[in-house]
Amino acid sequence: MNVLEIRDLGVDYQSNSGAVHAVDGVSLDLRRGEILGLAGESGSGKSTLAHAIGRLLRPPAAITGGTVTYHRADGGAVDVLGLRGEELRAFRWAELAVVFQSAMNSLNPVSTVGAQIEDVLRIHRPTMKRNARVERSVELLQRVGISADRRRSYPHELSGGMRQRAAIAIALALNPEIVIMDEPTTALDVVVQRDILHEISALREEYGFAVVFITHDLSLLMEISDRIAIMYAGRVVETGAARALHDTPRHPYTLGLLRSFPRLHGPREELLGIPGTPPDLRALPPGCAFHPRCGQALPDCREISPSLRDGVSCLLNEGKGVR
């Protein structure tokens, strides 16, 4: 029951000094109605991956290979990377919507939030009457907890949390099957962050869309995701059910990430960061890209680049990862 299948996706950034592989051979499945968490440090390629799925890459970024297949609710398959012109325009937002990191930056500052919902409806539902569009935008705003009279507010007149809610309302305008959320709560303070997370979970229950939730905050993902994929240097290094990933992380990097963040609930564990800095994509080390920072690296790790097998990409214990 996959709604989206990504196979061997590659994205390069072209620069004068050659191509940088920002996303390198990523394969992922998104199941209908699930929340898939995508975690990694900045530069790990998680945002680039999301932009690639949404066909939002701009030069110098370009897709170099792979496929993205979208499965309609009625069973039809769509080659997302092959969509052109009108097909692509019609696919966008109706099937796949995006909530960006900062609503401050992603909402048009010179247009009211109502207008930013209604212009989606006007383009995608040409037969919809003006009254119906207004009704729908009021309904959506109320659904995310914004009162009807705020329809005519400009983004700068709303608080940070309200703006992010408005961005979610806009994303739901056409009842999409997939919503990509690119660090939707990073710019918010912790209390507002919690409210928004609850809202997202509740909306998912109600509408049944699938979510790709991107963040560098793994503990946050543990709380809301069904499944999680960890990215490092443009590759998926571990993937699995949130629970399993939490209880028995198998990639040393996942282990490091789990220890990097204080939990929102429960006893605080020791904060063990990962030594070193995120890798320079222009000059990746040979072998496993993580080996210079890995406490358990084997001699082979310097030479052999592991591939994802059984949900982990690590040479330790004959490819089964830590422990």
Place this chain on the structure above:
Amino acid sequence: MKIRIGAGILVFFALMALAGPLLISADPAATSDAGLQGPSGAHWLGTTQTGQDILTQIVYGSRVSLGVGVLSAVIATAFAIAVGLVGGYFGGAVDEVLSVLTNIFLVLPALPLIIVLAGYLPQRGVASVAVVIAVTGWAWGARVLRAQTLSVRRRDFVEAARASGEGPIRVIFFEILPVLLPVIATSFLATVVGAILAEAGLSFLGLADLSTVSWGSMLYFAQNGQALLIGAWWWFVPPGLCIALIGTGLALVNFGLDEIANPRLRTIKVRKARA
């Protein structure tokens, strides 16, 4: 790339102004019987109504045009540095007053003011024209430098210098000024363009020193000598082209510097995404 082309143009004209008159030792004002001749082997760019050689005039004229432009930009930039850095550094009421002064001069139309000021000058020599142009040309630089000073002022090394008890003058000129040199250079180049254009306009109106040959005064004599009606394009095209080329050179250098600061402005070749 842009910077190289721009710098090439500038070096060319600088050489023309510095070395040109040494190579062509003729008197640019010398008349001859060969009036209004088109370009030929004897006169590469033709002659004026009174038989003056236009190439000689262009070469000698570059001294006046560039000289006034640079002199005036030096004065204007010095003033801009004083106003911008002092305002940005001290803030408060001082900044308030200097900002209003800057904005007033930014809004007032420069050329009409220059014309009025020049109208009052008893003698319109190169230096006085340069000063008059500088009076109206400092505001843009002051505005840019003030904004930059505001941000530099909060940096650690400036805070440290202040904490260690250095006086404001020392901090402004020995700590902040060196950091702002690239910005000062950009604003200086832009001011040179403005000053060259203003000098040309003033000379063209006959309001500068008409006894010295400059590109603007060449255009003045071309217009008054009916070059347009006679069809003597070689008389008025070269001086205007030289002004525009210098402006282009300076602009290319400046745009190039902007692009280094803001890579998004670059023109890029769009690669076709995977089909």
Place this chain on the structure above:
Amino acid sequence: MRFLARRLGFYLLTAWAAVTLNFLIPRLMPGDPVDLLVARLKGNVDPAAVEAMKKAFGISDAGLWTQYVDYLGNLFRGELGRSITFFPTEVSTVIADSLPWTIGLVGVATLISYVVGTSLGVLMAWKRGTWLDGVLPAATFLHAVPYFWVALVLVFVFGSTLQWFPGSRAYGLEVTPGVTGDFLASVAYHATLPAVTIVVASMADRILGMRNVMVTTLGEDYVVMAEAKGLTSRRVMWAYAARNAILPNITSFALSLGFVVGGSVLTEIVFSYPGIGSMLLKGVENEDFPLMQGIFLVISLAVLVANLLADLAYVLLDPRTRQ
């Protein structure tokens, strides 16, 4: 509204500065303008004219402060003194006769230049990497070209050589001024080359300015989101990107107005256009100080009014200023 109030206060201050500058210039510049004139005319000057000039400057034996108060009083009554060139005509009458020509010519030309230049800048940023990039070097060249030289070239090519358009005067000798079709047609015909001059010489700044802001704006999240929403490219380009990019552009446009007006003065002179620029030159050539100063004052005030209009446009276009 605080924004507008602030701006209005600033313009009033600037108007006062222009007025005071106008008062101070003849007193600060070397030499007494009246003596200067009398000396240049070797004493052959109508005593009435000398009196008129002294009156125009408010030059008397009274103290500077009294002179200043008298000057301001005259100004409020619209008295700018008598012109020397057109003695005994009032300066205000000379200006009133020539100002409509300038406002008509410069107004229309600036409007065309703004609309065309801005649109071209938008398109060039949107279609970066196509043949439109070829406009850039041309714009860079035109950015530095003197107005009067463009005028000379246009007169030479389209006036004297091809004889398509008249190269001087504001209307033909064969028509009588009045609101008739013939007269208006003749005015439009004669205004063509001067207007093209101003458009050509001032457009490059609009193109380059708009392109640069637009390129930066295209990278903003709200433009990426507009694209993700599946809006038509036209809507993304204009309603989201250009609509925001135009805001800083209005400010730089307002600041460039003084420069455009200066260039237009020179353009009028090349075309012997009976506007305020030609009058200014006449004033300077004839040492007609009252006329010069009156014109400087009127031009300055006109530029201030234009700036105020630009600010009004800004307030209309940017909801963030309306608090």
